[in-house]
Amino acid sequence: MDFSFxxxxxxxxxxxxKGLGVSISISLSSIVVxxxxxxFVGLALTYGVRPLKWLVRxxxxxxxxxxxxxxxxxxxxxxxxxxxxxxxxxxxxxALAVFCSSHVGELVRGALQSIPKGQTEAAKAIGLTFPQTxxxxxxxxxxxxxxxxxxxxxxxxVKASTLLSIIGVAELLLRTQEVxxxxxxxxxxxxFAGFLYFVINYGIERFGRYVERKTAVPS
Amino acid sequence: MxxxxxxxxxxxxxxxxxxxxxxxxxxxALAILAGCAIGLITAFGLVSKRVLLRKPAxxxxxxxxxxxxxxxxxxxxxxxxxxxxxxxxxxxxVLTLAIYSGAYLAEVFRGGLIAVPPxxxxxxxxxxxxxxxxxxxxxxxxxxxxxxxxxxxxxxSLFKDTSLAAAIAVPELTFEARKINVETFRVIExxxxxxxxxxxxxSLLAALMRAVERRLAVPR
Numbered sequence: 001m002d003f004s005f006x007x008x009x010x011x012x013x014x015x016x017x018k019g020l021g022v023s024i025s026i027s028l029s030s031i032v033v034x035x036x037x038x039x040f041v042g043l044a045l046t047y048g049v050r051p052l053k054w055l056v057r058x059x060x061x062x063x064x065x066x067x068x069x070x071x072x073x074x075x076x077x078x079x080x081x082x083x084x085x086x087x088x089x090x091x092x093x094x095a096l097a098v099f100c101s102s103h104v105g106e107l108v109r110g111a112l113q114s115i116p117k118g119q120t121e122a123a124k125a126i127g128l129t130f131p132q133t134x135x136x137x138x139x140x141x142x143x144x145x146x147x148x149x150x151x152x153x154x155x156x157x158v159k160a161s162t163l164l165s166i167i168g169v170a171e172l173l174l175r176t177q178e179v180x181x182x183x184x185x186x187x188x189x190x191x192f193a194g195f196l197y198f199v200i201n202y203g204i205e206r207f208g209r210y211v212e213r214k215t216a217v218p219s
Numbered sequence: 220m221x222x223x224x225x226x227x228x229x230x231x232x233x234x235x236x237x238x239x240x241x242x243x244x245x246x247x248a249l250a251i252l253a254g255c256a257i258g259l260i261t262a263f264g265l266v267s268k269r270v271l272l273r274k275p276a277x278x279x280x281x282x283x284x285x286x287x288x289x290x291x292x293x294x295x296x297x298x299x300x301x302x303x304x305x306x307x308x309x310x311x312x313v314l315t316l317a318i319y320s321g322a323y324l325a326e327v328f329r330g331g332l333i334a335v336p337p338x339x340x341x342x343x344x345x346x347x348x349x350x351x352x353x354x355x356x357x358x359x360x361x362x363x364x365x366x367x368x369x370x371x372x373x374x375x376s377l378f379k380d381t382s383l384a385a386a387i388a389v390p391e392l393t394f395e396a397r398k399i400n401v402e403t404f405r406v407i408e409x410x411x412x413x414x415x416x417x418x419x420x421x422s423l424l425a426a427l428m429r430a431v432e433r434r435l436a437v438p439r
Contacts, residue, residue, distance in 0.1 A: 062418055064421075065379075066417050066418055067379040067393065068382075069383060070382055070393055070410070070413060070417060073410070074410035074413075074414065077406045077410065078407050078410055081222060081406040081407055082222055082407070155285070159286075159288070162290060165289070166385075166386060186298040190290060191298070194286045194290045194294060197286055197287050201284075205285060
């Protein structure tokens with residue numbers, strides 16, 4: 001038996017690759033679900049009628065005040081108790097999507113509120129209905145405003161996906177821990193996992209900068 | 220769905236949750252103090268003209284910000300002993316959190332430093348202060364005032380990150396909640412109470428930071 005790191009890495013390549021795949025699918029699904037939810041949250045925060053606005057504000061503040069790990073643990077343990085039987089993967093993704101929705105919600109609200117009032121008034125003046133105003137005037141401008149921060153949120157979600165290892169989802173970090181418990185090479189393998197996450201997030205960060213440059217209002 | 224909420228079991232162990240909360244706050248306080256020191260030094264590195272200071276500082280910030288904190292927590296608790304660095308659970312966690320927040324705070328402070336008008340430094344030079352004196356008595360106080368809002372939100376997310384200490388069995392709030400959850404099976408109640416404690420503390424911290432901001436606001 002050989003104990004050098006590269007050999008062990010080769011032996012463990014399939015579990016680690018599978019873990020990486022699971023990490024990516026956790027991140028992607030929570031970003032997609034969270035963004036869809038978050039856009040509604042943002043719209044409700046900006047244009048909602050009073051009671052709805054308060055309700056959604058309460059939701060965002062509560063979610064943002066709770067650690068993601070608590071959301072993940074609560075979602076996993078609570079849903080089972082009330083008879084909704086989700087696996088750890090689904091429960092975890094649900095928790096991350098809820099977390100993501102609160103971030104995206106604030107992002108969308110900030111972007112919509114930063115659009116000068118004159119834009120809405122101008123749209124009204126040329127006779128656009130509100131849905132039209134939103135689709136042609138407010139939406140595109142808000143999108144440009146929110147896109148760079150949204151890319152950062154995506155990187156945040158990749159990092160948060162590691163928390164699902166605590167409820168037993170076999171993503172990259174849990175797979176790494178399994179490999180370590182077999183090989184005792186904690187230094188090397190934690191470093192390797194950290195490196196993989198770094199590469200993914202650095203890529204996303206660079207992409208975010210690129211998007212920021214591309215979408216910047218020419219001045 | 221025949222589940223009736225019954226908080227009595229959670230109230231019986233409520234003091235455990237409070238102890239956990241106190242530990243969470245303590246961890247956050249230590250980490251933010253150390254993190255501010257690391258962040259401040261790094262921020263001066265980031266704005267330095269010398270490549271030998273700027274590049275390593277930038278590398279540290281990029282590396283730490285793009286690595287999940289759970290990986291860092293596990294790394295420093297399980298892997299550092301292999302390098303002969305043996306720390307207790309709490310020490311290793313505070314160290315990790317300080318290094319993690321240091322990277323975020325460095326970016327925060329960098330923004331604040333850039334926003335200090337160069338005239339302030341020149342004025343300091345004119346009255347004969349050394350570079351170090353200028354930094355300590357002019358630039359840092361002005362910069363702190365600039366960055367108070369982002370400092371506040373970093374503090375709050377730092378406090379929330381203390382929940383990760385549960386992963387290495389530090390008995391903070393999340394860990395205690397999980398223990399009560401397992402012992403009493405009052406799953407929903409435990410998590411409701413624990414999240415409410417987190418939310419309440421975060422709102423309190425936010426209110427506190429707003430009060431400090433108002434106190435220190437530049438009079439206009």
